[in-house]
Amino acid sequence: MIDWQVNPDYATGEAGTAFASLDAVFALQGERVTVDPESEVIRLRLDGILYYVKRYTIGRRKLARRWFGLRDLFGPQRAVKEWRNLQRFHAWGLPTATLVAWGQERRGGRFVRGALVTEELRDTVDLAQLAKRDDPRLRDRAWVAVVSTQVAACTRAMHAHGFVHNDLKWRNLLVTGGEMPQLYLIDCPNGGFWMQPFLGYRIVKDLACLDKVAKYALSRTQRLRFYLDYVQRQRLTAADKRRLRRILAFFAGRE
Known part of the structure; x- marks a missing residue:
């Protein structure tokens, strides 16, 4: 059929x-x-x-x-x-x-x-390509802030539905050109819904995938700003600090 x-x-x-x-x-x-x-x-x-x-x-x-x-x-x-x-x-x-x-x-x-x-998503490039060629846009704090805020909002929306991407890497995030870039999510054949306690682990994996390139391409302040935008808080809580340690350790020894 x-x-x-x-x-x-x-x-x-x-x-x-x-x-x-x-x-x-x-x-x-x-x-x-x-x-x-x-x-x-x-x-x-x-x-x-x-x-x-x-x-x-x-x-x-x-x-x-x-x-x-x-x-x-x-x-x-x-x-x-x-x-x-x-x-x-x-x-x-x-x-x-x-x-x-x-x-x-x-x-x-x-x-x-x-x-x-x-x-086709016209006039777009994936973030991994920008990082690979050391694109000057990644050194533009205003440009990075616009994109980071959108990535945080999209990631938060998925996770709020109990959904995880499972391959949330920079290569699967496209942005348009110009001073006000628009973000697009692509390629999600492995995404799905999870329940606790498995959801928490999968959320950490999504965030760790994003940080895998971010830790080389962005500053610590920009990475922290992304996380605070994601959780919609001005300061880290004790729970946030525990999760961040898990995110930072997720790919340790596997790169």
């Missing part, structure tokens, strides 16, 4: 034809961006607009890593989780890529393949 949906705003023109069905999407040719054993991302331009197409298959991962085949039957698929998480972000008012088309094919209840299509 194939379940495929197209955003009505993209149901006409070249995009409407290219993304009309799951078969059509898997037949598309474009520039390959990334590839792994279970998925690939290509990009192509239609009617002057750039689209990113992510296609998932069962892949060649070891059987044990796929729960001896049970994950294809019972487990939530990365493709499904990714488009559902994008929909959640939109519902929560968090800026993210526009979902153009999405769906999957199952046979006998088992996942076979899936795909999602998003529209």
Whole structure:
């Protein structure tokens, strides 16, 4: 059975034809961006607009890593989780890529393949690229403050819903150009809901992922300001200090 949906705003023109069905999407040719054993991302331009197409298959991962085949039957698929998480972000008012088309094919209840299509976020670059090339914007305190406040607000909103990103790295945070940058969240196939006591650990992991690059690219004052914005307090509490120690120690010995 194939379940495929197209955003009505993209149901006409070249995009409407290219993304009309799951078969059509898997037949598309474009520039390959990334590839792994279970998925690939290509990009192509239609009617002057750039689209990113992510296609998932069962892949060649070891059987044990796929729960001896049970994950294809019972487990939530990365493709499904990714488009559902994008929909959640939109519902929560968090800026993210526009979902153009999405769906999957199952046979006998088992996942076979899936795909999602998003529209390009124009004039954006991920924060990891800025850090890698030592972009002067990261030395502009006003610019950093604008971006940091947005990252804190988005992270706080996710965590307030009991949701964690699980891959909240700088490469998954895009910003636009200009003096007033706009932040966008992307790539969240591993995000999900957790309950305590597991939620607390996962929140620490999200915050530690953000700090993994921040500790090299930003000052201690900027990192502290981010955390205070995140918790919406002017000063650290004893609980905050305990959490910060866990954040700082999270990746110790693993880098």
